[in-house]
Amino acid sequence: MKRRDFLLTSAAIPAVTVASCASSTQDSANAVLKGNINHSTCRWCFNNIPLEELLPALKDMGIHAIDLIGEKEWPILKEHGIECSMCNGAEISLTEGWNDPQYHPELIKKYTDQIPKVAAAGYKNLICFSGNRRGMDDQVGLQNCVSGLKQIMPLAEQHGVIIQMELFNSKVDHADYMCDSSAWGVQLCKELGSDNFKLLYDIYHMQIQEGDIIRTIQDHHQYFGHYHTAGVPGRNEIDTTQELYYPAIMEAIVKTGFKGYVAQEFIPKAEDKLGSLQEAIAICDV
Numbered sequence: 042m043k044r045r046d047f048l049l050t051s052a053a054i055p056a057v058t059v060a061s062c063a064s065s066t067q068d069s070a071n072a073v074l075k076g077n078i079n080h081s082t083c084r085w086c087f088n089n090i091p092l093e094e095l096l097p098a099l100k101d102m103g104i105h106a107i108d109l110i111g112e113k114e115w116p117i118l119k120e121h122g123i124e125c126s127m128c129n130g131a132e133i134s135l136t137e138g139w140n141d142p143q144y145h146p147e148l149i150k151k152y153t154d155q156i157p158k159v160a161a162a163g164y165k166n167l168i169c170f171s172g173n174r175r176g177m178d179d180q181v182g183l184q185n186c187v188s189g190l191k192q193i194m195p196l197a198e199q200h201g202v203i204i205q206m207e208l209f210n211s212k213v214d215h216a217d218y219m220c221d222s223s224a225w226g227v228q229l230c231k232e233l234g235s236d237n238f239k240l241l242y243d244i245y246h247m248q249i250q251e252g253d254i255i256r257t258i259q260d261h262h263q264y265f266g267h268y269h270t271a272g273v274p275g276r277n278e279i280d281t282t283q284e285l286y287y288p289a290i291m292e293a294i295v296k297t298g299f300k301g302y303v304a305q306e307f308i309p310k311a312e313d314k315l316g317s318l319q320e321a322i323a324i325c326d327v
Contacts, residue, residue, distance in 0.1 A: 074103040074326050075326050077291075078294070078303050078325055078326055078327065079106065079126075080104045080304075080326070081108050081127075082305040084108065084110055086307060087318075090314070092114060095107075104322065106123060107126060108269075108306070109168070110125045111128070111129055111130035112130055112155075125162070126164075126302040126304060127166045127304065128155075128159050128162075128164050128167045130155060131151040132168065133147060135209070136170075137172050138172025139189045140171045140177060140182035140185050142188070144172065144189075145192075149189065152167070153196060155167060156193065156196050156200050157196075157200055159202050160200035164202075165201065165202060165203055166301075167197075167203070167204055167205065168207060168241065169190075170218075171206060171220035172219060173217040173218055174218075183225065184232075186229055194235045197237045197238070201237075203239055204238050205239050205240065205267050206220055206226060206238075207243060208220055208221065208222075208223065208243050208246055212249055212250060213249055214249075215246075223240075223251065223257050223261060239264060239266025239267065240265050241265075241266065242258070242268050243269040243306070244268060244271070245269065245272070245273055245276055245285075245306065248273045249274075255289065255290060259296075262294075262297035266301055267301050267302055268294065268301075268302070268303045268304065269305075270303065270305050270306060270325065271305075271306050272285065272307055273285055276306075276307060277307055278310060278311065278320070278321065279305070279321050279324055280320060288327055295327060305318060
């Protein structure tokens with residue numbers, strides 16, 4: 042399942058037991074990590090594991106945050122002492138975003154409502170999307186994003202909430218998505234000129250779209266507020282079955298002084314899904 046499908050269907054997904062996965066975390070209780078990377082994972086990648094079973098497993102691995110959770114489930118996170126490292130729920134969709142002025146009234150209303158809620162819950166990051174081109178010139182779309190986002194940035198600054206636009210690849214997963222290059226996203230950050238607007242740099246997507254991951258992180262890290270991982274090709278485990286060498290990428294991130302979150306967003310192929318997550322954390326804990 043792709044994330045765009047999960048956002049629409051997660052409410053209807055039946056819960057299943059994770060008994061078969063329990064063994065993967067039994068030996069990791071009170072896991073001690075190095076503390077150089079703030080680890081997280083994405084909810085949708087483990088959508089068939091009930092949240093109240095997933096969260097204790099995360100804590101056993103030393104993971105204290107989870108991405109892409111809306112306000113209805115924030116109380117469950119608080120019960121388990123897990124932070125929402127990337128909030129969602131204000132966006133319309135991945136394809137209908139800030140690059141199209143017809144969506145600005147709805148987006149402004151939704152983000153104006155959601156930003157204070159994120160802050161009140163004690164969270165910091167709220168995701169957003171550019172939307173698809175649909176024949177629109179990239180510079181026109183960029184200026185449309187600037188025009189729309191400027192209307193919510195004062196509120197985000199007031200509440201200490203960081204609006205983060207995710208970079209996607211348009212070659213394989215998200216055809217026609219506008220924010221599909223680091224250069225376009227960085228220019229948007231520069232034109233908005235706010236420390237409360239950043240890019241969610243998805244390593245998987247940018248490896249497919251443009252490569253040169255470490256150099257891009259070194260050159261533009263000040264505009265990156267969050268990172269996602271996954272194996273290339275396939276969006277599966279980040280082990281040696283794929284082409285990216287994540288320890289070096291994590292070292293590059295650490296050297297920039299980054300203090301935000303790195304969230305695992307791979308779709309596990311292995312039967313022991315939590316075991317795959319635990320391995321990914323070990324790979325990235327440099």
